[in-house]
Amino acid sequence: MIKLQNINKTFRVAKRQSGFGHAVKALFLREYELIHALSDISFTIPDGEMVGYIGPNGAGKSTTIKIMCGILTPDNGLCDIDGYTPWKERTAYVSTIGVVFGQRSQLWWDVPVIDSFELIRDIYKVDEKLYKDNLDELSVLLDLGELLKTPARSLSLGQRMRCEIAASLLHNPKTLFLDEPTIGLDAVSKIAVRQFIKKMNAEHGTTVILTTHDMQDIEALTERILLIGKGRILLDGSLSELRKRFSDHKTLVVEYNGAAPELCEGMTLVGAREGCLTLSLEPSLLSISDAIAHIAGKTELLDVSVSGVTSEEMVAAMYKEYHI
Amino acid sequence: MRTYFAVFRMRFIAAFQYRIVAFSSMTTSLVWGFMSILAYAAFYRVNPDAFPMTFPQTVSYVWINQTFLLWFAVVFTDGDIESTLESGSIAYELARPADLYWRWFTRACAGRVAMSVLRLPALAAAFLLPGILKMTLPPDLIRLLLFVLSMVLALFVTVSFTMLMYVTMFHTISFRGIRLTVTAVTTFLSGGLIPLPFFPASIRGIVEALPFAAMQNIPLRIYNGNITGIDVIYGIGFQVFWLVTLIILGKLAMGYSLRKVVAQGG
Numbered sequence: 001m002i003k004l005q006n007i008n009k010t011f012r013v014a015k016r017q018s019g020f021g022h023a024v025k026a027l028f029l030r031e032y033e034l035i036h037a038l039s040d041i042s043f044t045i046p047d048g049e050m051v052g053y054i055g056p057n058g059a060g061k062s063t064t065i066k067i068m069c070g071i072l073t074p075d076n077g078l079c080d081i082d083g084y085t086p087w088k089e090r091t092a093y094v095s096t097i098g099v100v101f102g103q104r105s106q107l108w109w110d111v112p113v114i115d116s117f118e119l120i121r122d123i124y125k126v127d128e129k130l131y132k133d134n135l136d137e138l139s140v141l142l143d144l145g146e147l148l149k150t151p152a153r154s155l156s157l158g159q160r161m162r163c164e165i166a167a168s169l170l171h172n173p174k175t176l177f178l179d180e181p182t183i184g185l186d187a188v189s190k191i192a193v194r195q196f197i198k199k200m201n202a203e204h205g206t207t208v209i210l211t212t213h214d215m216q217d218i219e220a221l222t223e224r225i226l227l228i229g230k231g232r233i234l235l236d237g238s239l240s241e242l243r244k245r246f247s248d249h250k251t252l253v254v255e256y257n258g259a260a261p262e263l264c265e266g267m268t269l270v271g272a273r274e275g276c277l278t279l280s281l282e283p284s285l286l287s288i289s290d291a292i293a294h295i296a297g298k299t300e301l302l303d304v305s306v307s308g309v310t311s312e313e314m315v316a317a318m319y320k321e322y323h324i
Numbered sequence: 325m326r327t328y329f330a331v332f333r334m335r336f337i338a339a340f341q342y343r344i345v346a347f348s349s350m351t352t353s354l355v356w357g358f359m360s361i362l363a364y365a366a367f368y369r370v371n372p373d374a375f376p377m378t379f380p381q382t383v384s385y386v387w388i389n390q391t392f393l394l395w396f397a398v399v400f401t402d403g404d405i406e407s408t409l410e411s412g413s414i415a416y417e418l419a420r421p422a423d424l425y426w427r428w429f430t431r432a433c434a435g436r437v438a439m440s441v442l443r444l445p446a447l448a449a450a451f452l453l454p455g456i457l458k459m460t461l462p463p464d465l466i467r468l469l470l471f472v473l474s475m476v477l478a479l480f481v482t483v484s485f486t487m488l489m490y491v492t493m494f495h496t497i498s499f500r501g502i503r504l505t506v507t508a509v510t511t512f513l514s515g516g517l518i519p520l521p522f523f524p525a526s527i528r529g530i531v532e533a534l535p536f537a538a539m540q541n542i543p544l545r546i547y548n549g550n551i552t553g554i555d556v557i558y559g560i561g562f563q564v565f566w567l568v569t570l571i572i573l574g575k576l577a578m579g580y581s582l583r584k585v586v587a588q589g590g
Contacts, residue, residue: 066415069415069418069419070419071418073583073584087583090418091421091422091423092421094419094420094421097419099419101415103412104411104413104415104416105411105416106413106416108334108338110338110341110342111334111337111338115334115337116334118334119331119333119334121330122326122327122329122330122331123420123421123422124421125326
């Protein structure tokens, strides 16, 4: 159980104008600006839930993750994760969590990955049998195989990321924090990582908190999303609810032969070129089957495709609505 | 204990990856040692009584000083721990269930031990050199054992001082300034350039009370017989005193800094 209550965090950031004069002046007198990275962040996540934590760049996602991992101390507010206050009981607490920081590495650069894993095993005091079982399972699921004997520096980004994720799970953490775990991965690796996270959650009941800019990660993994912007939680709900709320418009792309069909009520023309129309449908006025039937009656239909609003579009619309 | 053994082992393995570094640093040591001994020889020829150590004592001092250069260097040049702060992987370091001070302490010791082991052939070579360059053994086994004990303490004192430097790095963005300043000051004050007994009497009193005098100064002088008898016990006690003091200071400073640390970016 993760519970955050009124968490605030402010950073002091040095600022100056560009140019030589200002650079010299800043040697003697620094000007600072206070940045409110987090304002009154509160939420609760029950055990075993997977939550997507989304927001534009600089919204405060990583800051929240760092606070929940005990790395950063907030200015004030309460945080209770399985009975621990992360920054106060850091050493005891962190053995129950796993973290992946997509932008950083926990593997030793010049030595084979397996050596880094063994170091982690010993730091977390994982017993030999459990370690072996976990390693075997992770190797199969994330397709590590030969990668384990390779120095981290020789791995590609995607290969390394799979090793990073495995490294964070060797000690069976109860809670897993993933800060942009699919950054830079190719399609195959992304799917592998997603399936893997899903499986961990289903089989071990691991609570997963995921930050990402890839909405497909969120679609594939999490039912619940938390939207943060300018340091505030703006929205807390399920993806499908949001989708309904934002738009249930459907887009219909029609390819036809012959004369352009007339439109009926409930359809709006979005785009047209020779032999192809893009229409927007209002499902409350006109069902998809009626729309297709209508067009089929007016012209010779060659191809038709229907799509809803993509998550990307929805998130962009949300960012716009909240001015973040 | 298992944690720290694992950290030691890992750092040791990592350091062993760099063969060319080991080979070239060993060659540098031999050449540098050779040149300083020749320079001292010239001074000793003018007036051997003007020095607080005999010439063979100075020769042993120079060779151990050169072989164990990385054992004693306050600023360890490979920047292993600094890089965790620079790259931000400190975020991972902090999310581990073991005390950061002792993990870094172990890691720093391991790097130094590994690099020194790789340089041991230089010491062996010094025993085989002809004439005035030849290194000599201490007079008895007890002295050798006291030397080893004092070497270990010197390593710990050096590393515990380095830990203070690492802690200050939590508060700065770039470490180059700190490293340059500390290198210059500590190499000189620890007897890394010239042995402390060679300092003028007026400042020797102060220099010999500083923590830097508890580093290579003591074991090297135990080895070559420059300090004997009760002074050896005093010297080792002096090392223990500074070791305990520096560890307490380091732990306090780190505890304070970790409450304020900001892992930047991403």
